[in-house]
Amino acid sequence: MTSGISRRGLLRGAAGVAAAGTIGGCAMGGDDAKDTGTGAKGEVSAANPLGVKDDAPLEVVIFNGGFGEEYAKAHEAMYRERYPKAEIKHSATQQIAETLQPRFVAGDPPDVVDNSGGSQIDFNGLVSQGALTDLGALLDAPSLDDPSTKVRDTLLPGIVDVGSYDGKFLALNYTYSAYGIWYSRKLFQAKGWEYPRTWPEMIALCKKIKAAGIAPWAYTGVHARYMSWPILTAAAKLGGLEVIKAIDNLEPGAWKSDAVRAAAEAYYQLAVDGFLQPGAEGMDHIQAQTEWARGHAAFISCGSWLENEMKAVTPPGFDMAVAPTPSLTTGDKMSYAAFRGTGGEPFIVPAKGKNVRGGMEYLRVMLSKKAAADFTTKVSSLTAVTGAARGLSLGPGLTSVTKLIDDSQGSAFTWLYATYYRKLERERVNAATLELLTKRINAAQWCDKVQKSADEFAADPAVKKYKRA
Structure with missing residues (x-):
């Protein structure tokens, strides 16, 4: 792995690995996870479209690979600006499956997981067990940058496709690879x-x-x-x-x-x-x-x-x-x-998390242009957010990638x-x-x-x- 963007960091996508395959046979709990009201719940308003409870704790677990964990600490600080009463528990590991699989089985997973790396938890197992929150509410929520624009309309082509299983959007692949x-x-x-x-x-x-x-x-x-x-x-x-x-x-x-x-x-x-x-x-x-x-x-x-x-x-x-x-x-x-063009670095909100609404709100914060630009500056990788890298100082290769995206005029595609x-x-x-x-x-x-x-x-x-x- 390099200190910034890495090959694995973008190829990980939403693929499972054999090392975590045993989770497919475990009873991880969680039904179909359509109910965004799981766990802590606050009042829904224009300023709080997902109904986040402002003092509910939030636990975030990051894959500490090629991108490191500093970008996540910056995103957590942005979340804390919106919810200063919320205590955020942050941890980072390269052993995602080994660390979190027992917690999924016990019905006590974190609220947000960067399910990435060579030891990511098998997505087929997570999906088949109903262990993931349907993030459709996140897609339909207004973006932080423009309340008149839905989050789904700020994403680059292919992001929703690569994170969808059986018609449900279950994983936000935060990075974008062309x-x-x-x-x-x-x-x-x-x-x-x-x-x-x-x-x-x-x-x-x-x-x-x-x-x-x-x-x-x-x-x-x-x-x-x-x-x-x-x-x-x-x-x-x-x-x-x-x-x-x-x-x-x-x-x-x-x-x-x-x-x-x-x-x-x-x-x-x-x-x-x-x-x-x-x-x-x-x-x-x-x-x-x-x-x-x-x-x-x-x-x-x-x-x-x-x-x-x-x-x-x-x-x-x-x-x-x-x-x-x-x-x-x-x-x-x-x-x-x-x-x-497709996404990588999949973030998930476990259905049995104590603060599902806060987990989705954390992803909404990540999808703001400020958060996306900060990520690109820190790790030299584009994000799933359209136009978030404009105006940043990029190397010649990444500059050519942004031109490739712009020249395509939305004609990018991917396979699944x-x-x-x-x-x-x-x-x-x-x-x-x-x-x-x-x-x-x-x-x-x-x-x-x-x-x-x-x-x-x-x-x-x-x-x-x-x-x-």
């Missing part, structure tokens, strides 16, 4: 290269890059799923969001659609034509990103945590930037500017299968993508292999299924 293809503007300007907007342009440029003695693409073989991201992004842009929804819903043949196969064939071409960096098969993400930052490769697929994660090795003036995944054709259903069925991406898609990039299988075989894995998940009665509308 995914795309990264390159050095300094290198491109020096060579007279322009970033390609279509796949034919990409292949043409790769030939020039290779001729210049530079590997066109770096990638991490250990985490080869990083390259599945542009494949699925290209497929979505070509065929539309329905391509992704079919994958999320484990529909038969979803991974074998024409759009997915065309995208897989495009990225398989990088391997066939020798446009991938030699030795990448054995590199982890840091090694691959270091090779790219040292100018040994021109492109790399990654999320918006890249700049901060690589700040120790990035040369001065490198001027990194992210751009949309190139369109496969000029007739793609989505625009070139469309990109995958990796949230619903983590092992499908982390194990099956990861392994198949490495085989694709090393030419052990071709694009059609990649589609077949991943589809077979998805079918196994669909047929497994032990795997809880989710439906994306």
Whole structure:
């Protein structure tokens, strides 16, 4: 982990881990959690739309990972400004599941939990046991910045989707990651290269890059799923969001659609034509990103945590930037500017907390522009709050991310299968993508292999299924 934003800090999203999987079989208590009146309750008013009891204690538990805990202390101070009578108990740990699972089982969880990190509590277990508060009331509450605007209307695209299970908004993913293809503007300007907007342009440029003695693409073989991201992004842009929804819903043949196969064939071409960096098969993400930052490769697929994660090795003036995944054709259903954007660092309000209303109010405070800007300043990460980073001093990479978001004009999208069925991406898609990039299988075989894995998940009665509308 780095001292600021980290790879894990943004990839954690709402995925569960095996270490906490036992909670799915525990009786954690909590019914369907629609009642926001659980626990302490105050008078509802325009100034207090969630009905917070002003002197009710609030307990907040933070994952002490790449983002640290100082940002949370600042948010707690903002909550205390609104409710000076409330005592706030703050704690931070890297062992979220080990620390809190017994408390969920006992029916005595905290009021707010940053359920993140390698030891996060399995979301499938929490959802199936009704242990989480439905945060719909938070979404419909007025924002702190503008009482005429609902909280839901201040969030970036994809935040509600990635935090929703069976139609209920159960997790606020506070950070926002934009995914795309990264390159050095300094290198491109020096060579007279322009970033390609279509796949034919990409292949043409790769030939020039290779001729210049530079590997066109770096990638991490250990985490080869990083390259599945542009494949699925290209497929979505070509065929539309329905391509992704079919994958999320484990529909038969979803991974074998024409759009997915065309995208897989495009990225398989990088391997066939020798446009991938030699030795990448054995590199982890840091090694691959270091090779790219040292100018040994021109492109790399990654999320918006890249700049901060690589700040120790990035040369001065490198001027990194992210751009949309190139369109496969000029007739793609989505625009070139469309990109995958999604949330991470999931915050939850346990249904059995003593101060559920205060927990939701704490999240409303976090979603104010003041709180979001403070977070970005402290940890070099964007938040889920639209426009909260405007006017802040950002590095070139994060500045390019904000431009990517603005240029998309709301056309960002995401997929949820990796949230619903983590092992499908982390194990099956990861392994198949490495085989694709090393030419052990071709694009059609990649589609077949991943589809077979998805079918196994669909047929497994032990795997809880989710439906994306």
